[in-house]
Amino acid sequence: MINKGSKILLEVKNLRAEIAGVAGVEILKGVDLTVRAGEVHAIMGINGSGKSTFSKVLAGHPDYAVTGGSAMFEGKDLFSLAPEERARAGIFLAFQYPVEIPGVSNSALLRLAYNTMQTERGLEELDPLEFDDLIQEKIKVVEMDPSFLGRSVNEGFSGGEKKRNEILQMAVLEPKLAILDETDSGLDIDALRIVAKGVNSLLSSDNAVVMVTHYQRLLNYIVPDYVHVMDGGRIVRTGGKELALELEARGYDWLRAAA
Amino acid sequence: MSTALHNLVNQPYKHGFVTDIETEVVPKGLSEAVIRLISKKKSEPEWLLEFRLSAYRHWLTMEEPAWANVSYPKIDFQDIIYFAQPKPKKQLASMDEVDPELRRTFEKLGVPLHEQKMMTGVAVDVIFDSVSVTTTYKAKLAEVGIIFCSFSEAVHEYPELVKQYLGSVVPSGDNFYAALNSAVFTDGSFCFIPKGTKCPMDLSTYFRINTEGSGQFERTLIIAEEGASVCYLEGCTAPQFDTNQLHAAVVELVALDNADIKYSTVQNWYAGDENGKGGIFNFVTKRGLCKGVNSKISWTQVETGSAITWKYPSCVLLGDNSIGEFYSVALTNHMQQADTGTKMIHVGKNTRSKIIAKGISAGRSNNSYRGLVKVGSRATGARNYSQCDSMLIGDRCVANTFPTIDVQNTTATIEHEASTSKIGEDQMFFFAQRGIGSEEAISMIINGFCKDVFVHLPMEFAVEATKLLGLKLEGSVG
Numbered sequence: 013m014i015n016k017g018s019k020i021l022l023e024v025k026n027l028r029a030e031i032a033g034v035a036g037v038e039i040l041k042g043v044d045l046t047v048r049a050g051e052v053h054a055i056m057g058i059n060g061s062g063k064s065t066f067s068k069v070l071a072g073h074p075d076y077a078v079t080g081g082s083a084m085f086e087g088k089d090l091f092s093l094a095p096e097e098r099a100r101a102g103i104f105l106a107f108q109y110p111v112e113i114p115g116v117s118n119s120a121l122l123r124l125a126y127n128t129m130q131t132e133r134g135l136e137e138l139d140p141l142e143f144d145d146l147i148q149e150k151i152k153v154v155e156m157d158p159s160f161l162g163r164s165v166n167e168g169f170s171g172g173e174k175k176r177n178e179i180l181q182m183a184v185l186e187p188k189l190a191i192l193d194e195t196d197s198g199l200d201i202d203a204l205r206i207v208a209k210g211v212n213s214l215l216s217s218d219n220a221v222v223m224v225t226h227y228q229r230l231l232n233y234i235v236p237d238y239v240h241v242m243d244g245g246r247i248v249r250t251g252g253k254e255l256a257l258e259l260e261a262r263g264y265d266w267l268r269a270a271a
Numbered sequence: 272m273s274t275a276l277h278n279l280v281n282q283p284y285k286h287g288f289v290t291d292i293e294t295e296v297v298p299k300g301l302s303e304a305v306i307r308l309i310s311k312k313k314s315e316p317e318w319l320l321e322f323r324l325s326a327y328r329h330w331l332t333m334e335e336p337a338w339a340n341v342s343y344p345k346i347d348f349q350d351i352i353y354f355a356q357p358k359p360k361k362q363l364a365s366m367d368e369v370d371p372e373l374r375r376t377f378e379k380l381g382v383p384l385h386e387q388k389m390m391t392g393v394a395v396d397v398i399f400d401s402v403s404v405t406t407t408y409k410a411k412l413a414e415v416g417i418i419f420c421s422f423s424e425a426v427h428e429y430p431e432l433v434k435q436y437l438g439s440v441v442p443s444g445d446n447f448y449a450a451l452n453s454a455v456f457t458d459g460s461f462c463f464i465p466k467g468t469k470c471p472m473d474l475s476t477y478f479r480i481n482t483e484g485s486g487q488f489e490r491t492l493i494i495a496e497e498g499a500s501v502c503y504l505e506g507c508t509a510p511q512f513d514t515n516q517l518h519a520a521v522v523e524l525v526a527l528d529n530a531d532i533k534y535s536t537v538q539n540w541y542a543g544d545e546n547g548k549g550g551i552f553n554f555v556t557k558r559g560l561c562k563g564v565n566s567k568i569s570w571t572q573v574e575t576g577s578a579i580t581w582k583y584p585s586c587v588l589l590g591d592n593s594i595g596e597f598y599s600v601a602l603t604n605h606m607q608q609a610d611t612g613t614k615m616i617h618v619g620k621n622t623r624s625k626i627i628a629k630g631i632s633a634g635r636s637n638n639s640y641r642g643l644v645k646v647g648s649r650a651t652g653a654r655n656y657s658q659c660d661s662m663l664i665g666d667r668c669v670a671n672t673f674p675t676i677d678v679q680n681t682t683a684t685i686e687h688e689a690s691t692s693k694i695g696e697d698q699m700f701f702f703a704q705r706g707i708g709s710e711e712a713i714s715m716i717i718n719g720f721c722k723d724v725f726v727h728l729p730m731e732f733a734v735e736a737t738k739l740l741g742l743k744l745e746g747s748v749g
Contacts, residue, residue: 071704074696095703105704111697114690115719124715125705132706164719181705 014237015050021086021189021220022047022070028080029069039065041245042081047189050217054231054256055224057242058264063224064108066242067193071105072098085189100132104187106178108194113165118177121165122147122184129185150183153210172203179210186214192223196230208233228260243268297354299484303327306454309354313423313457316430326443326453333447339610340639340671341579343515343552351517352485353455356399396421396460396476398489406460408472418463419474422490425461432463436494440523440560440587448519448581449556452488456521459489464499464530473729475504478518486517493523495530497563504732505536515543515578520555528563528590533571537732539739540576545634547606550578557584561593564619569596571727573736574611575743583641585614588622588650595624598724600736603636603668604743612642612673617653617683626657627723632668633744639671646683653683662720663693664744692720714741 022045029040039062047053055063069076070083072095083090085101093101113121126146127137138146151158154176166174175195182190192211196204211221211234223234231239231253239255240247241264249255249267259267297308306327310320335346396406396419412419418429425433443453460476478487495501518540524532534557543550553576559568570584586595597613615624624644632638638661646653661670676685694716702712717740718725725733 071700073700095700096706096708099704099706107701107704111695111701113698113701113716113719114692115722116715117719120715120719121705121707124707124711128706185705 015048015217018049018051018217019086020046020048022083022222024070024081024083026081027066027069027078027083029065029076029078032075032077038079039076039245040069043242043245043247045222045240045247047220047222049188049220051220051238052215052234052236053220053222054236054239054253055222055242055247056226056239056256056259058268059226061242062245063242064193065245067105067191067222067224070098070191071095071103099185100129102188104182104185104190106175106182106190106192106195108197110166110169110174110178112167112169114167116165117162118165119144119147119161122161122181125181126184147184151180153183153213154180155206156180171198172200175199175207176203176210179207183210183214186219188219190214190219190221192221192225194224194226196225196227204230205233228256231256241267294355296352296356296485299352300349301327301351301353301455305353309455309457312354313426315426318434319426322438322443323454326450327455329444330447330450330454333444333450335447336581339581339641340637340673341581341608341610343579343608346515346517346552348451350484353488354457355485356457396474398458398460398476398478398487412470412472415468415471416465417468417470418461420461422456422459422461422492425492429461429463432494433461433492436492436523436525437490438523440525440558441521441556446556448554449521452490452519452521452556455486456488456490459491459520460493461491462493462501462503464493464495464501466496467498468496469499470501473502473504475506477506484514484516486519488518489520491520491522492525493532493534494525495527495532495566497528498530499527500531500533502533502729503535504729505534506539515550515552517552517554518577520557522555522557522584524559524568526559526561526563526566526568526590526593529565530563531567531569532559533569534559534584535571535728535732537573537728537736537739538576538580542576542605542607543578545605547578550607551576552579552581553577554579554581557582558587558614559585559595560587561590561595561619561622563593564590565592566590567594567596569594569598569727570613571598571724572600572611573724573728573732573739574599574601574609575739577609578607580607580609580611582611583613585616586624587616587618588624588653589618590622591619592621592623593619594622596727597624597626597628598727599628600631600721600724600740601629601638601640602631602740602743603633603638605634605636607634607636607638609637610639610641612640614643615645615655617644617646617650617655619650621652622650623653624655626655626659628657628659629721629724630659630661630670630672631664631717631720631740631744632661632670633664635667637669637671639673641673641675643675643677644685644687645676646678646680646685648679650680651682653680655683655685657685657687658723659687659689660720661689661691662717663691710741713744717741717744 024045027040027043030038057063078091123143130137236253241249306323406420441449444450526532540551568586574580588595595615601609601611603609628640630638640659644655659672
């Protein structure tokens with residue numbers, strides 16, 4: 013929900029980035045974005061426009077090097093923080109391709125991550141029994157069977173189960189800013205509905221969501237306040253949710269020509 | 272790789288110090304004269320000298336094995352000290368008479384020699400270079416008829432038992448290194464659990480190589496009579512030298528009817544430096560004989576040290592319904608090479624075996640699993656289950672598996688599963704993105720990977736093994 017008076021969570025100015033170790037191949041060429049508490053943003057664009065790179069750069073993925081610009085998160089310089097520090101500060105990235113971690117159970121990972129966050133917030137850690145009470149509630153958000161908790165992280169999960177597992181992690185960690193990197197890709201309509209319901213239930217006036225997506229379809233379920241179109245490593249157009257419908261009807265070419 | 276990670280990779284080996292103690296050594300080199308000298312120094316009976324000499328003569332005719340997937344410069348067997356012992360050597364009446372310098376050494380290693388300070392309920396035989404320094408809880412064990420002492424002592428006190436079982440599982444000419452050991456072994460542990468006795472505490476041997484240029488050739492013999500059971504632990508460390516040192520041990524286990532032997536090792540010899548300079552060559556023959564019906568032998572090993580590991584703790588399942596188990600974690604980092612695994616030889620009816628082997632390779636290391644499951648023609652109803660998993664860390668290491676299955680009885684059931692996984696940058700980034708730092712992430716992944724093996728370790732060892740793996744691997748991702 014747009015509320016110009018609410019506080020700014022993320023402010024990105026003229027962000028430039030390239031692939032680490034490959035100097036001169038710039039992927040982000042000056043991205044500007046401001047996200048306030050309570051807002052939902054969608055970033056759309058064709059393949060290779062820089063959407064996924066943008067989300068990974070914000071989270072601190074080692075494949076990319078920032079070459080210019082700034083990103084402030086609640087007044088802190090994001091680029092001076094290590095990836096785990098950004099996570100602890102409240103930035104959550106739901107991965108496009110969630111990795112499998114054989115041998116590490118879902119519940120053990122969730123508890124370690126949760127307790128790390130509790131420590132960061134100056135709160136008590138939970139023991140396995142207390143945590144089990146919490147997780148049994150959270151798992152309802154994504155309509156997952158509790159048996160998933162005992163299984164290795166993402167191992168043998170279907171595409172849809174992996175994405176639901178990402179949202180479960182989001183539900184447990186309660187981030188201030190959640191970046192969903194193509195969370196809708198590869199989901200059937202039921203899984204999409206569950207994922208969207210999960211995200212919606214977590215939205216509040218204190219947090220915000222940035223969704224990177226190819227398709228307007230997701231935006232029927234999670235309604236954005238802003239839609240940004242990315243092209244050539246820049247945001248070339250910003251509008252309301254109707255912009256997504258227009259893109260659906262007309263494609264991207266008219267914007268690219270204009271840019 | 273970040274500076275912090277880089278520093279962690281170069282974590283020094285904690286046990287690399289040298290004890291400054293006067294040592295009596297037999298000059299380098301191997302000959303009949305040296306063997307006679309060792310035997311004389313130990314005041315051995317004639318039959319044992321004969322055992323040594325026949326092994327030596329056999330060894331002279333043997334070729335160093337070249338089939339293992341490891342490479343190293345040719346070992347000059349004339350450039351090794353075959354006998355080194357701390358001076359002065361006299362009969363110790365109590366623990367307090369142990370040289371204070373030695374006592375401090377073992378305290379530094381976390382193996383205090385005072386019984387009061389020992390890990391509760393564990394009896395320890397401590398081997399320093401070529402000789403046993405002391406054995407704790409001997410008297411208490413003797414009350415229930417258990418013999419636990421150094422090998423040398425057993426030769427003098429219980430010659431008939433030693434004579435009966437020495438070489439009965441690993442014959443003196445079994446292989447190149449076993450023959451060498453049989454010729455020059457200097458000490459080791461001897462353990463005898465009489466009929467129907469459950470050993471009331473864990474027995475343990477701690478091996479320490481101290482003298483530069485010396486080899487360690489120890490011999491362990493464990494016998495569990497009918498219905499007896501014992502849990503045995505072995506730990507090892509060595510100082511940090513630039514030269515390679517040879518460790519060629521022989522371990523023989525014998526389980527009679529309904530007996531049960533559980534043998535656990537946490538091996539942390541010095542592995543050499545980042546560039547592969549120095550370190551221990553660990554060429555060890557370990558074999559258990561399930562001689563009686565319903566007997567069981569279980570090997571659990573965590574191999575983290577050694578420049579080169581060549582080791583296949585095996586079970587010969589002779590008695591009907593006998594059981595053999597092998598649980599292994601082998602970790603190699605930097606330039607380490609490991610070729611390790613097991614052999615399960617099914618001879619008796621309805622014999623069962625289980626193999627769980629986990630290999631972790633990091634740095635530029637080479638880690639191979641080699642295994643043999645053999646079912647003889649009379650082993651009706653034999654069953655084996657094997658699982659071999661490899662984990663790669665970084666992109667310059669190598670993992671191999673060489674499983675061999677040889678079945679000569681149609682009623683046998685053999686299962687083999689294998690997997691390979693990799694700790695990649697993506698996994699580490701995933702953990703970081705969930706707020707979890709790299710050290711915790713690696714420890715979580717490794718513990719998850721190894722848990723099927725760690726559950727079989729005694730409690731203290733499991734804790735130590737977890738810490739050890741974490742320490743060995745810190746910073747190898749990034």
